[in-house]
Amino acid sequence: MSIKINDFVIRFANVNGSGSASANGMFAKALFRMGIPVATRNIFPSNIQGLPTWFEVRVSEQGYLGRREGVDIMVAMNAETFAEDIDSIVPGGYLLYDNSKPLPRQLTRSDIHEIGIPIASMMLPEFADPKQRSLFKNITYLGALAGLLNIEFEVITGMVATQYKGKDALIEPNIRALELGRDYALQYLDAPLPLQLRRSDAVGDRIMMDGNDAAGLGSLYGGATVCAWYPITPSTSVAEAYESHCKKLRIDPATGHKNFAFMQAEDELSAIGIVIGAAWNGARSFTATSGPGISLMSEFLGLAYFAEIPAVVWEIQRSGPSTGMPTRTQQGDLISAAYASHGDTKHPLLFPATPKECFDFAADALDLADRLQTPVLVLSDLELGMNENLSEPLQWDDSRRYDRGKVLSAQQLDAVENYGRYLDVDGDGVGYRTLPGTHPDKGAFFTRGTSRDEYAAYTESPEDYQRNMQRLQLKWQTARGLVPKAEINSRGSSVGVLFFGTTALPIPEALDKLAVSGVQLDTCRVRAFPFGDEIDAFVAEHDLVFVVEQNRDGQMRTLLINELQTNPAKLVSIVYFAGLSISADYIDEQISAYYEEHKLARLTEVTS
Amino acid sequence: MTFVAKPRVHHPNIPTNDLGLTRRDYEGSVSTLCAGCGHDSVSAAIVQACSELSLPPHRFAKVSGIGCSSKTPSYFLNRSHGFNSVHGRMPSVMTGANLANRELMCIGVSGDGDSASIGLGQFAHVVRRRTNMLYLVDNNGTYGLTKGQFSATNDKGSTSKKGIANLYEPIDLVSMALQLGASFVARSFSGDKRQLVPLIKAALKHKGMAFIDVVSPCVAFNNHSGSTKSFEFIREHSHSVVDADLIFGQPEITADYAEGTYETVDMPDGSLLQLYKVDADYDPYDRIGALTYVQKMQQQGQVATGLLYVDPEAVECHDIMETTAQPLNELAEDALCPGHEALAAINQSYR
Numbered sequence A: 001m002s003i004k005i006n007d008f009v010i011r012f013a014n015v016n017g018s019g020s021a022s023a024n025g026m027f028a029k030a031l032f033r034m035g036i037p038v039a040t041r042n043i044f045p046s047n048i049q050g051l052p053t054w055f056e057v058r059v060s061e062q063g064y065l066g067r068r069e070g071v072d073i074m075v076a077m078n079a080e081t082f083a084e085d086i087d088s089i090v091p092g093g094y095l096l097y098d099n100s101k102p103l104p105r106q107l108t109r110s111d112i113h114e115i116g117i118p119i120a121s122m123m124l125p126e127f128a129d130p131k132q133r134s135l136f137k138n139i140t141y142l143g144a145l146a147g148l149l150n151i152e153f154e155v156i157t158g159m160v161a162t163q164y165k166g167k168d169a170l171i172e173p174n175i176r177a178l179e180l181g182r183d184y185a186l187q188y189l190d191a192p193l194p195l196q197l198r199r200s201d202a203v204g205d206r207i208m209m210d211g212n213d214a215a216g217l218g219s220l221y222g223g224a225t226v227c228a229w230y231p232i233t234p235s236t237s238v239a240e241a242y243e244s245h246c247k248k249l250r251i252d253p254a255t256g257h258k259n260f261a262f263m264q265a266e267d268e269l270s271a272i273g274i275v276i277g278a279a280w281n282g283a284r285s286f287t288a289t290s291g292p293g294i295s296l297m298s299e300f301l302g303l304a305y306f307a308e309i310p311a312v313v314w315e316i317q318r319s320g321p322s323t324g325m326p327t328r329t330q331q332g333d334l335i336s337a338a339y340a341s342h343g344d345t346k347h348p349l350l351f352p353a354t355p356k357e358c359f360d361f362a363a364d365a366l367d368l369a370d371r372l373q374t375p376v377l378v379l380s381d382l383e384l385g386m387n388e389n390l391s392e393p394l395q396w397d398d399s400r401r402y403d404r405g406k407v408l409s410a411q412q413l414d415a416v417e418n419y420g421r422y423l424d425v426d427g428d429g430v431g432y433r434t435l436p437g438t439h440p441d442k443g444a445f446f447t448r449g450t451s452r453d454e455y456a457a458y459t460e461s462p463e464d465y466q467r468n469m470q471r472l473q474l475k476w477q478t479a480r481g482l483v484p485k486a487e488i489n490s491r492g493s494s495v496g497v498l499f500f501g502t503t504a505l506p507i508p509e510a511l512d513k514l515a516v517s518g519v520q521l522d523t524c525r526v527r528a529f530p531f532g533d534e535i536d537a538f539v540a541e542h543d544l545v546f547v548v549e550q551n552r553d554g555q556m557r558t559l560l561i562n563e564l565q566t567n568p569a570k571l572v573s574i575v576y577f578a579g580l581s582i583s584a585d586y587i588d589e590q591i592s593a594y595y596e597e598h599k600l601a602r603l604t605e606v607t608s
Numbered sequence B: 001m002t003f004v005a006k007p008r009v010h011h012p013n014i015p016t017n018d019l020g021l022t023r024r025d026y027e028g029s030v031s032t033l034c035a036g037c038g039h040d041s042v043s044a045a046i047v048q049a050c051s052e053l054s055l056p057p058h059r060f061a062k063v064s065g066i067g068c069s070s071k072t073p074s075y076f077l078n079r080s081h082g083f084n085s086v087h088g089r090m091p092s093v094m095t096g097a098n099l100a101n102r103e104l105m106c107i108g109v110s111g112d113g114d115s116a117s118i119g120l121g122q123f124a125h126v127v128r129r130r131t132n133m134l135y136l137v138d139n140n141g142t143y144g145l146t147k148g149q150f151s152a153t154n155d156k157g158s159t160s161k162k163g164i165a166n167l168y169e170p171i172d173l174v175s176m177a178l179q180l181g182a183s184f185v186a187r188s189f190s191g192d193k194r195q196l197v198p199l200i201k202a203a204l205k206h207k208g209m210a211f212i213d214v215v216s217p218c219v220a221f222n223n224h225s226g227s228t229k230s231f232e233f234i235r236e237h238s239h240s241v242v243d244a245d246l247i248f249g250q251p252e253i254t255a256d257y258a259e260g261t262y263e264t265v266d267m268p269d270g271s272l273l274q275l276y277k278v279d280a281d282y283d284p285y286d287r288i289g290a291l292t293y294v295q296k297m298q299q300q301g302q303v304a305t306g307l308l309y310v311d312p313e314a315v316e317c318h319d320i321m322e323t324t325a326q327p328l329n330e331l332a333e334d335a336l337c338p339g340h341e342a343l344a345a346i347n348q349s350y351r
Helices: A020-033 A079-087 A119-126 A130-149 A153-163 A168-188 A211-221 A236-249 A268-280 A291-307 A334-338 A355-372 A382-386 A410-415 A462-482 A507-516 A533-541 A555-564 A584-598 A603-607 B038-052 B068-075 B090-100 B112-116 B120-129 B173-180 B193-205 B231-237 B287-299 B317-321 B339-349
Strands: A007-015 A038-043 A052-060 A071-076 A089-098 A113-117 A207-210 A226-229 A261-264 A285-289 A311-317 A375-381 A388-391 A446-448 A487-489 A495-500 A522-526 A544-549 A571-575 B060-064 B081-084 B105-111 B133-139 B184-189 B209-215 B238-247 B262-266 B272-277 B303-310
Touching (some): A007 A020, A007 A079, A020 A038, A020 A130, A020 A153, A020 A207, A020 A388, A038 A388, A071 A079, A079 A089, A089 A130, A113 A130, A113 A168, A119 A168, A130 A168, A153 A168, A207 A211, A207 A382, A211 A236, A211 A311, A211 A355, A211 A375, A211 A382, A226 A236, A226 A268, A226 B090, A236 A261, A236 A382, A261 B317, A268 A285, A268 A291, A268 A311, A268 B081, A268 B090, A268 B120, A285 A291, A285 A355, A291 A311, A291 A334, A291 A375, A311 A355, A311 A382, A334 A375, A334 A555, A355 A375, A355 A382, A355 A388, A355 A462, A375 A382, A495 A507, A495 A533, A495 A555, A507 A522, A522 A533, A533 A555, A544 A555, A544 A584, A555 A571, A571 A584, B038 B068, B038 B133, B038 B193, B038 B209, B060 B068, B060 B090, B068 B081, B090 B105, B090 B120, B090 B133, B090 B317, B105 B112, B112 B120, B112 B133, B112 B173, B120 B133, B120 B173, B120 B209, B133 B173, B173 B184, B173 B209, B173 B287, B173 B303, B184 B193, B193 B209, B193 B238, B193 B303, B287 B303
Parallel strands (some): A071 A089, A089 A113, A226 A261, A226 A285, A285 A311, A311 A375, A495 A522, A544 A571, B060 B081, B060 B105, B105 B133, B184 B209, B238 B303
Antiparallel strands (some): A007 A052, A207 A388, A487 A522, B184 B303, B238 B272, B262 B272
């Protein structure tokens, strides 16, 4: 059998709460440190202990980071899911299992390779404590994989030393367990397997980080001083990352006091209320939530839109509606976020696709919210937020200054003859704010969700109300020019593909696959809503645009039709919404099938 | 409501305070509430209290929810910013405003619908967080703007204007505030300025969560004979337990109070909080005792008023959180952003 280097999918099937996450994480990190591109995916239940959980690592020298269908190596450590785990292995693939007890006959497959290691039996003479025996099982299979796949052993042992620094007593037994596994593989198994790892330079200077961590850090760099939030998967780690980075980077050196406020609220209504109150009073503030939280925050989002208060909301999407599949990914909240609240409301949305973009957009969203005096929502998802993935290193330009938007100081107020909070002085629909307590007798105004005139005085005048709503519409046009532009790659094809967020991950691989059969597509990665002119032009310039997204109803397509007044027939939906992340195989299949069915011209046919 | 604009000309002999300002400098715009509404008396009491304390009239953050009570921040302190937010959500907005700038005086005005029904959760949580604010409820037992429905603070058996009895148990915000950790808890009556103004002054100077439930009758919907929130009922059934006053300099004990029934408490700014106990046995520093007393009175159909509980040593939310002394909204960029070099080290930790 031919040897394949740095190209496989391995899946670990475990029981959650069994301590497997640490060993599995070390596996991925070791490959990353060998310079091999990896993408990790946690597939976990909404549960603390005892239910099945899977950890998948896509290993790809080409740098394909999207999910791939099929499992090449299954590390099956959960008896409960044994049958389905064995089913998911591709023909010719490998099953690694604990053969301390024999494999049930009915589960054997003639088209895969079985690799039995008596892990539980090996633990008995080595570790006296039953809890240790259970934990070190995970480390032992990691050691066996090192032998089977050619992981550089010093890379793993080095990680053990770093991980247990300060708890030195744990280093030796961990290394012992690694050696047990490796030695068994080398001595008794046909190691290495034809699926092998080899040190590479394909990672470059990239880092491995999850998107929520990057979002929390970016919010810190972007100057957020108030974070109010309510726990909800998969967003919780955004807030927790912000706090943990702040505890290192935002402590006043002289006093030890905090240059930030971190408040776990009683619910999402309170979280967004705190954010809006803080922003009204001039502190950069943000919250993090998921779909159900957006529903709860909707009344407040309408207030902030109408009263023109900056706020940043991170929405880490999961599978809805309702509680849906709360630990599975989706891009299902576009419409509920874009138009959150009653009446004529709409909010700028940002769609990050990588951890670096989470970092960048965290700071950009704070600037945009201040500049536009309106809530800005950043739509990430579980796939990006909770999985460690390769990312370009984070960057910060020290010459960058926060854009606090139009806020008048006491001196500036003194120079203004005729101050009106909602006067459109600059013709961009954005008025000048003042902050509470700024000036002894100028610039104070009353903020309300009810209609008011340019001087913030309550009014129910039809003309005043309508003029105000039209100014907000003008502000929306201003937003179109300020939000991040789409990334467009046009090579003159008449057919395009449009996508956003984590749907971008499998796209390069899908395009390569499609190119083989002569399908060449121009690409448009949407990074924000409202849609800029470049997106309008991309849709106009192509006869057909596939809109690829991870929800049932094609919500991005709906937004495009609604906002760009596009002919719906031009926009072909490719949707995937099963709770896993969309794969290149799926995109390839769907687009190929469409080409087949509609007999669309392929590149090879055109040139022949 | 009145349509007569307030005259801009002041009486030549109108007194000025330590800042050289008159009471007029603490007023707001003309009230649009019904003539005789208790809420307007509460607003007037806030104006008087702030003026007498010589507080800078632009250094407040006024926040409210929705309802008649929540309109009132327009009617006092118009040199300060106000925020009429979402029904029942004043506490969260006020919390945020307080987090952003701990130096501003925070006044949150709410009503019984706003705090005891739709906003009960936010009320409970802002109290337990001990946000440094005056939380004032204009409590009239009814929904005025939607024309006279019962609110949750109505006593069981009290009747609506149409004579229909309320069948459900009342929620007593004072008892809840005591239980949830408010460090200053008082009840008063919009018709008793002599009691209310000193309470507001003491509450404004209190560090921590100061809660005042002000029974403030609704002249349009809840001021009839079957109501327990009417002017007449409160005048007849309220019992002041501890009167408070805030004084600067040496205490002056008036002859009205017997020996042993007054005492003074040092306030953070150097002023003195003077307490006059109507009942010599009442202990205003005993949270559990206060709770028992308030509930016992309620059982007897009476309303305990005055300063019911105070903890002069209280801490506030910022102390608990250990936030920096400087307002967060004034921190400069170099205190907020660790910069490029720190990020290079962070990148390395993710390799």
